[in-house]
Amino acid sequence: MGFVMDGLEAEAYDRSYSDAQLLRRILRYFRPFGLLMLVVALAIVLTAALDAALPILIARGIDQLAQEGRVAPGELWRRTGWLLLALLAAGILSWTLNYLRQRLTARVVGDVVFNLRKDAFDAVMARDMSFYDEFSTGRIVSRVTNDTQDFATVVTLSLNLISQLLQVGIIVGVLFAINARLALIALAIAPAIVAAALGFRHVARVTTRSARRVLAEVNANIQESLTGISVAKTFRQEGAIYGDFGRVNAQAYRLNLRQGLVFSAIFPLLGTIAGVGTALVVYFGGLSVLAGEITPGAWFLFAESVALFWFPLTSVASFWSQFQLGLSASERVFALIDAEPRVVQRAHEPVARLAGHIAFRGVDFRYTARERVLWGFDLTIGAGETVALVGHTGAGKSSLGKLVARFYEFQGGELLIDGRDIRTLDLRSYRRHLGIVQQTPFLFSGTVRDNIRYGAQEASDEAVLAAARSIGGGDWLDALPQGLDTDVGEAGRGISMGQRQLVALARTLLQDPSILILDEATASVDPLTEAQIQEGLEVVLKGRTALVIAHRLSTVRQADRIVVLRQGEVIESGTHAALLERNGHYAELYNTYFRHQSPYYDPQDPAS
Numbered sequence: 001m002g003f004v005m006d007g008l009e010a011e012a013y014d015r016s017y018s019d020a021q022l023l024r025r026i027l028r029y030f031r032p033f034g035l036l037m038l039v040v041a042l043a044i045v046l047t048a049a050l051d052a053a054l055p056i057l058i059a060r061g062i063d064q065l066a067q068e069g070r071v072a073p074g075e076l077w078r079r080t081g082w083l084l085l086a087l088l089a090a091g092i093l094s095w096t097l098n099y100l101r102q103r104l105t106a107r108v109v110g111d112v113v114f115n116l117r118k119d120a121f122d123a124v125m126a127r128d129m130s131f132y133d134e135f136s137t138g139r140i141v142s143r144v145t146n147d148t149q150d151f152a153t154v155v156t157l158s159l160n161l162i163s164q165l166l167q168v169g170i171i172v173g174v175l176f177a178i179n180a181r182l183a184l185i186a187l188a189i190a191p192a193i194v195a196a197a198l199g200f201r202h203v204a205r206v207t208t209r210s211a212r213r214v215l216a217e218v219n220a221n222i223q224e225s226l227t228g229i230s231v232a233k234t235f236r237q238e239g240a241i242y243g244d245f246g247r248v249n250a251q252a253y254r255l256n257l258r259q260g261l262v263f264s265a266i267f268p269l270l271g272t273i274a275g276v277g278t279a280l281v282v283y284f285g286g287l288s289v290l291a292g293e294i295t296p297g298a299w300f301l302f303a304e305s306v307a308l309f310w311f312p313l314t315s316v317a318s319f320w321s322q323f324q325l326g327l328s329a330s331e332r333v334f335a336l337i338d339a340e341p342r343v344v345q346r347a348h349e350p351v352a353r354l355a356g357h358i359a360f361r362g363v364d365f366r367y368t369a370r371e372r373v374l375w376g377f378d379l380t381i382g383a384g385e386t387v388a389l390v391g392h393t394g395a396g397k398s399s400l401g402k403l404v405a406r407f408y409e410f411q412g413g414e415l416l417i418d419g420r421d422i423r424t425l426d427l428r429s430y431r432r433h434l435g436i437v438q439q440t441p442f443l444f445s446g447t448v449r450d451n452i453r454y455g456a457q458e459a460s461d462e463a464v465l466a467a468a469r470s471i472g473g474g475d476w477l478d479a480l481p482q483g484l485d486t487d488v489g490e491a492g493r494g495i496s497m498g499q500r501q502l503v504a505l506a507r508t509l510l511q512d513p514s515i516l517i518l519d520e521a522t523a524s525v526d527p528l529t530e531a532q533i534q535e536g537l538e539v540v541l542k543g544r545t546a547l548v549i550a551h552r553l554s555t556v557r558q559a560d561r562i563v564v565l566r567q568g569e570v571i572e573s574g575t576h577a578a579l580l581e582r583n584g585h586y587a588e589l590y591n592t593y594f595r596h597q598s599p600y601y602d603p604q605d606p607a608s
């Protein structure tokens, strides 16, 4: 397929399931709707029988008319009248049953897709952070939305097809009863159509699979462009973003075109085969009527039956591709659901209370096979101790926090929380005692109040207000247009960065964690907000174990201990004063990074 397929490889967590495995898995989703499916099945059988009855009744009508002159006119009209009534009744009944079937099917399929989507979303939520680092959110979204929808389409199509095939089955039975030789001629087209359909199957699966992947690629591209739009605008890269999108979009266009061509090629081919079939039946059927072997009505039924076969058989042909599309869509959804977690808990012991003692013992950690971040890493943090982590960028400061939060799996050594192996804790109850304040706090759409209450839903309005007031004296609330009821906008973009940090601190305070992981913001805010954040930090840190990725001079000064990291190793550790005295790596960091934050800083005076 050449360049059209470039970059559309499978995700690392993709896996292949056999058709039988997939079908078993799909059926499991239908099991709770057994009774409804039974009604649908009954409606399908009855509709098929009624639809098959229509051409048979018409054939009978033709035969009646052909008897004109041989039976009394009154008798002829009476029989024809009954036939007309039977035709009308069959039509109405078939329509009603069809309506019932479609309605119930829509309901069952809707419920199944609802459950499948829920499972896929649950699985995505349960993945550890390494999953989100590795795989684009746009592609994941595509699996949870489009792929589950494709699956629904296929289920509906399958039920329609079953109905059509049943109808064919009934008619074939009647045809064989009338004239076996002619029935065989009519059926002669079936193998040719099935052979064409099967030949088409492989090409269809490949093209539809790539069409799905390219759609995921388009989603991923839009998602990333929108997330990074402000950066793109700052760097005037809108043109590049547009260019990237143009490329992916053009690729999607070419693949969809190819898919369309593949699909449209099959129908004329099948139409030709069916045309040959009709011609044969008309010819041999006509001869049989002349020879008196069959009646004109039966001849009509044979000619009609070719069209009737043709429809479901071509449906089978096009259905194969659709079916493959649904199977590959469900395969993609199941692969997402079944993706192996990297963070594996050996046990799920509840965590009722935490003192907050943390011990890294010979921890080996890497995000990817390429680069090791920690190697035989040892660090003990006492309960209630505030440890400031400092070090150049990439030293491994954030990684320590991520391991304590159990967002990532480490490969060697152990991490003990209050002396208990972190791998044995129930993560939900453990994280209940964990407060994480990120450098750029993320707020969810809603009010400031909703966001402060985020980690402690049961908290009363008074408790929310008290938490907000404890941070920076609560003055910042007065600057918000509607106080606690101010809408923060999407991802908190409706309020300032400093205000977002204050909300994040109040949110953590309300949760009352025992261990705090805090990535101090480097973004500069106005001195007043800075002072409020500073005060807020002091309140939040009090009486808790804290791992602070420190960027503020005040934090390092007040920390119980400063741990200096370089390339994943602790190279110095001690208080601010002790480390300065030592005149090592920390002193160098202090002089280049922290010192100028001091209000007494004088570039000319090395003692300032």
Ligand SMILES: Nc1ncnc2c1ncn2[C@@H]1O[C@H](COP(=O)(O)OP(=O)(O)OP(=O)(O)O)[C@@H](O)[C@H]1O
Pocket: 133, 367, 368, 371, 373, 391, 392, 393, 394, 395, 396, 397, 398, 399, 400
């Ligand atoms: N999600 C990730 N996937 C792969 N490698 C990562 C990931 N996050 C960090 N790393 C790598 O791990 C190493 C340690 O990163 P870490 O973020 O812990 O450093 P840091 O000291 O916190 O740096 P900074 O101060 O810049 O945030 C770096 O070499 C970095 O490139």
